[in-house]
Amino acid sequence: MANAEEIQRIKKLAWDLRADIVRMIGVGKAGHLGGSCSLAETVAALYFGKMHFDPKALHDPNRDRFLVSKGHSVLVQYAALVELGAIPREEMGKLKTLGGKLQGHPDMMTPGMEAVTGSLGQGLSIATGMALALRLRKSPARVYVVIGDGELAEGQLWEAAMAAARYKLDSLTAILDRNRIQATGPTKEIFDIPNLEDKWRAFGWNVLNVDGHDVGPILDVLDKATAIKGGPTVIVADTVKGKGVSFAENTAAFHNGAMTREQYDQALVEIEESRRMVQ
Amino acid sequence: MTSPNLRSAYGASLVRLGKKDERVVALEADLGKSTQSVMFQAEFPDRYFQMGIAEQNMASTAAGFALSGMIPFIHSFAVFASGRTYDQLRNSICIPNLPVRICGSSAGLSDFGDGKTHQGVEDAALMRSLPNMTVLCPADSIEVEQMMDCMLDWPGPVYFRINRNDLPFVYPEGEPYSIGKVTRLREGNEAAIFGSGIMVSKALEAAKALETEGISTRVINISTIKPLDREAVIRYARGVDAIVTAEEHSIIGGIGSAVVEALRGVSHAPVEFVGVPDSFGISAEGYDELLVHFKLTSDEIARTVKTLLKGTEKCASVL
Numbered sequence: 018m019a020n021a022e023e024i025q026r027i028k029k030l031a032w033d034l035r036a037d038i039v040r041m042i043g044v045g046k047a048g049h050l051g052g053s054c055s056l057a058e059t060v061a062a063l064y065f066g067k068m069h070f071d072p073k074a075l076h077d078p079n080r081d082r083f084l085v086s087k088g089h090s091v092l093v094q095y096a097a098l099v100e101l102g103a104i105p106r107e108e109m110g111k112l113k114t115l116g117g118k119l120q121g122h123p124d125m126m127t128p129g130m131e132a133v134t135g136s137l138g139q140g141l142s143i144a145t146g147m148a149l150a151l152r153l154r155k156s157p158a159r160v161y162v163v164i165g166d167g168e169l170a171e172g173q174l175w176e177a178a179m180a181a182a183r184y185k186l187d188s189l190t191a192i193l194d195r196n197r198i199q200a201t202g203p204t205k206e207i208f209d210i211p212n213l214e215d216k217w218r219a220f221g222w223n224v225l226n227v228d229g230h231d232v233g234p235i236l237d238v239l240d241k242a243t244a245i246k247g248g249p250t251v252i253v254a255d256t257v258k259g260k261g262v263s264f265a266e267n268t269a270a271f272h273n274g275a276m277t278r279e280q281y282d283q284a285l286v287e288i289e290e291s292r293r294m295v296q
Numbered sequence: 297m298t299s300p301n302l303r304s305a306y307g308a309s310l311v312r313l314g315k316k317d318e319r320v321v322a323l324e325a326d327l328g329k330s331t332q333s334v335m336f337q338a339e340f341p342d343r344y345f346q347m348g349i350a351e352q353n354m355a356s357t358a359a360g361f362a363l364s365g366m367i368p369f370i371h372s373f374a375v376f377a378s379g380r381t382y383d384q385l386r387n388s389i390c391i392p393n394l395p396v397r398i399c400g401s402s403a404g405l406s407d408f409g410d411g412k413t414h415q416g417v418e419d420a421a422l423m424r425s426l427p428n429m430t431v432l433c434p435a436d437s438i439e440v441e442q443m444m445d446c447m448l449d450w451p452g453p454v455y456f457r458i459n460r461n462d463l464p465f466v467y468p469e470g471e472p473y474s475i476g477k478v479t480r481l482r483e484g485n486e487a488a489i490f491g492s493g494i495m496v497s498k499a500l501e502a503a504k505a506l507e508t509e510g511i512s513t514r515v516i517n518i519s520t521i522k523p524l525d526r527e528a529v530i531r532y533a534r535g536v537d538a539i540v541t542a543e544e545h546s547i548i549g550g551i552g553s554a555v556v557e558a559l560r561g562v563s564h565a566p567v568e569f570v571g572v573p574d575s576f577g578i579s580a581e582g583y584d585e586l587l588v589h590f591k592l593t594s595d596e597i598a599r600t601v602k603t604l605l606k607g608t609e610k611c612a613s614v615l
Contacts, residue, residue: 078365124391124392125391125392132360132388132392133359133388134387134388135387136383136384136386136387136388139356139359139383139387139388142353142356142357142359142360142384142388143356143357143359143388145353145357145360146360146361146363146364146368147360147361147363147364148360149345149357149360149361150321150360150361150363150364150365150366151364153321153342153343153366154365173350173353173356176348176350176352176353177356177357179348179350180348180350180353180357184345
């Protein structure tokens with residue numbers, strides 16, 4: 018169990034990540050606000066709490082790996098790596114610009130990126146390969162990969178799910194960001210995939226559930242996933258797309274939307290207020 | 297003694313690399329007996345990963361291996377290794393420029409009986425278009441061995457087009473090999489034939505036949521389709537009156553295209569392609585029968601050379 022002080026520190030950092038996501042996107046430019054904000058607590062819990070990761074040793078062979086298979090949500094990972102000092106803060110203003118290091122989707126030109134993802138459905142396979150290689154090399158490192166609920170329509174994810182179970186990869190944890198909204202609307206309307214937990218169990222995975230915005234339980238569930246041996250674990254994190262920015266919550270409009278000046282200012286005010294309220 | 301069979305030479309070479317370097321791992325999609333990755337499995341069961349009939353996952357999994365410091369070899373028939381996995385090769389592997397080795401086995405028409413779905417005649421075109429990808433097509437099993445010896449150090453992804461069959465030995469004894477090398481196998485000053493894979497030995501047969509008719513023909517082996525040594529192509533295309541390319545691949549996007557791309561901007565003799573026209577393959581009872589059906593023969597190469605030379609004469613007489 019994480020202590021209250023640790024939980025409070027990570028909660029505040031999650032709001033810091035949201036503020037940086039909003040700053041990176043800026044005014045009048047499209048950016049993947051929704052799916053990045055839904056991951057803030059998960060990413061904060063991993064980078065600032067759970068993972069063995071030294072921002073000064075990005076190539077340490079025994080570091081824990083973190084990949085975002087739904088690569089458009091990489092903004093939250095950029096924000097965490099900026100916070101850790103792995104990415105220079107000034108890069109935030111150069112997101113998706115020629116000469117900047119922060120690409121629209123994860124790219125190896127950015128410090129701290131572990132893989133190229135963004136063509137959806139490939140990240141779990143890459144994570145599987147990493148976990149297999151690390152086991153072969155007798156490394157204690159763990160591999161964490163975020164997948165999206167809309168992304169689950171990609172067949173390759175289920176190929177990877179079978180492979181990870183076949184090889185009993187207990188160093189692999191998938192985190193399903195179940196925010197229930199995809200690019201063009203609610204996942205239930207666009208392409209409903211019912212009984213998700215049952216499907217994962219049937220594919221040979223251990224399944225854990227968590228409120229994806231509650232830091233204490235997230236830290237606990239990550240510990241549980243680490244403790245489970247003999248097979249991979251998926252954590253189904255129920256989240257709110259656009260969490261923390263009222264006009265972006267639960268709407269496909271901010272899957273990849275542009276904020277007006279007023280919306281930008283409002284978002285930062287709301288985030289700051291939420292951060293202040295952290296107990 | 298090297299087997300004349302390309303697949304056997306590949307499997308034996310993979311085992312050799314596995315002995316030399318622990319970073320070598322092999323991934324298979326249930327065609328190991330055909331691709332000969334089973335030879336590696338027998339020797340290194342812990343470094344052999346059966347991924348099931350799921351090529352896309354196999355490709356991206358290999359990316360994960362490479363990102364963790366390994367040198368993964370993935371296997372399937374050429375048509376699936378290049379086509380089924382195209383997006384995974386592009387995004388998981390080629391963008392980050394990872395040292396994944398892709399064995400496209402039973403390339404071209406060599407899987408003669410299985411027909412259109414299994415015959416890979418567009419794979420080189422697909423693979424050539426991917427930035428960072430190296431594309432290799434060995435002309436005999438000696439060249440397979442030579443190529444494989446480069447696989448521990450060569451940076452970035454590599455696609456191998458490997459024929460299913462025994463091929464005559466054509467690689468010159470004692471000739472040092474390096475990826476990118478364009479090798480002249482026969483000297484001649486009237487026509488030049490650029491061949492790859494199985495068509496190299498057929499080009500040599502054609503040149504021999506042409507010699508009896510008094511036509512002096514040089515033969516060049518393009519076993520590195522990409523990166524293509526442009527200077528060498530220009531050099532070997534110089535001073536002849538006819539240039540023919542020969543490949544067991546669609547005439548769209550293969551070595552014919554690559555040679556013409558290399559010759560752009562310089563004046564050169566007329567070029568004609570011997571290859572598969574813009575079509576899929578077809579089932580046949582035997583490989584040779586199929587090669588005749590698609591005119592992938594030494595006779596066709598020789599005929600094409602003569603047709604070009606006649607055309608050149610006509611032009612000269614008009615002038």
